Amino acid sequence: GAVVSQHPSWVICKSGTSVKIECRSLDFQATTMFWYRQFPKQSLMLMATSNEGSKATYEQGVEKDKFLINHASLTLSTLTVTSAHPEDSSFYICSAAATDTEAFFGQGTRLTVV
Amino acid sequence: GDSVTQMEGPVTLSEEAFLTINCTYTATGYPSLFWYVQYPGEGLQLLLKATKADDKGSNKGFEATYRKETTSFHLEKGSVQVSDSAVYFCALRDFNTGGFKTIFGAGTRLFVKA
Numbered sequence: 653g654a655v656v657s658q659h660p661s662w663v664i665c666k667s668g669t670s671v672k673i674e675c676r677s678l679d680f681q682a683t684t685m686f687w688y689r690q691f692p693k694q695s696l697m698l699m700a701t702s703n704e705g706s707k708a709t710y711e712q713g714v715e716k717d718k719f720l721i722n723h724a725s726l727t728l729s730t731l732t733v734t735s736a737h738p739e740d741s742s743f744y745i746c747s748a749a750a751t752d753t754e755a756f757f758g759q760g761t762r763l764t765v766v
Numbered sequence: 767g768d769s770v771t772q773m774e775g776p777v778t779l780s781e782e783a784f785l786t787i788n789c790t791y792t793a794t795g796y797p798s799l800f801w802y803v804q805y806p807g808e809g810l811q812l813l814l815k816a817t818k819a820d821d822k823g824s825n826k827g828f829e830a831t832y833r834k835e836t837t838s839f840h841l842e843k844g845s846v847q848v849s850d851s852a853v854y855f856c857a858l859r860d861f862n863t864g865g866f867k868t869i870f871g872a873g874t875r876l877f878v879k880a
Binding site: 686693694698749755756757760 | 815875
């Protein structure tokens, strides 16, 4: 299957700082990328859907000013957690898909805010 | 909206036991169905998929059949191994009406004892 690379795999940051997570599709062009959040022992919650070159569509309850998503090219999307707080600590997973194929998932980023 | 319901865990089995994890879905369109596996501290791996009614997905001894009449996609394995211990997520993706996003079930944690 196609490869989606997510970086970093883990990050620790201080409260109040911002953290950027990258999601790259390595061997295909992803028209759509998705960002998920997973709390311990829970399922994946979709945060937002982004299409290359346009604004992301956020799910209800997700703060768009806090979770900035940029999808500048067909192979790269970034999620920036702004002014992070301990409650933002979580496992963030991206997925990427071409038009009507299955979605491929990155390996996830564990964010810890101290 | 579209949704996925899967049996609650954890499921604890002895090695070589038969595994069934139930999954049912609701969808307005004709979704593709997936099973993903997540090992501790890792991202998601696609285990198997089925794209239309009566299709059977299979991989690594796991099987699931897309049953449109019962809106189900139950995961089965004839003889589990300790290495199968993980969390299993049933998911759907409705290319026609779902905006390409993947909807996940809550996940079922499987423990296999030696």
